[in-house]
Amino acid sequence: MAEHERRRAPRHRTIRRIVRFGWWDGPKYHRKHAHIRNLSRVGVLLICKFPPPAAGTEVWLTLACGTPEPWHRARVVETSSLGVDYWETRLAFSDPFPDYQFQSAVTGAVSPRPGPWALDPPPRPS
Numbered sequence: 001m002a003e004h005e006r007r008r009a010p011r012h013r014t015i016r017r018i019v020r021f022g023w024w025d026g027p028k029y030h031r032k033h034a035h036i037r038n039l040s041r042v043g044v045l046l047i048c049k050f051p052p053p054a055a056g057t058e059v060w061l062t063l064a065c066g067t068p069e070p071w072h073r074a075r076v077v078e079t080s081s082l083g084v085d086y087w088e089t090r091l092a093f094s095d096p097f098p099d100y101q102f103q104s105a106v107t108g109a110v111s112p113r114p115g116p117w118a119l120d121p122p123p124r125p126s
Contacts, residue, residue: 011038011045015108018064021046022071023053024124033064034089039105043077043092052079052089059091063105072097 014036022031034046053059053076060071074091082088103109
């Protein structure tokens with residue numbers, strides 16, 4: 001965490017940096033991998049090698065690690081191009097990121113609570 005960080009939910013660098021990131025587009029589910037630039041309890045900044053969905057889109061995210069992890073719902077807040085084939089994507093979580101997964105991402109510790117939905121697409125938005 002940066003020394004000058006004044007946010008209510010400070011950003012952290014992570015040890016586990018790869019996530020599965022997906023969204024529904026009508027009947028089709030898109031699943032990609034992205035890299036975490038920083039993570040807080042309320043959001044995440046990703047670096048993507050694919051055009052991300054538009055701001056306002058409901059998306060799903062899970063840590064990509066050795067054990068299945070649950071999906072977390074988020075909304076795309078903002079996207080920006082970093083040049084050819086790279087995008088920065090800011091997401092806001094619908095609920096605070098769970099402590100055990102936050103610690104797993106930040107410290108690299110294996111999560112003790114594998115989730116049931118990591119390998120399946122998450123539910124479609126209502």
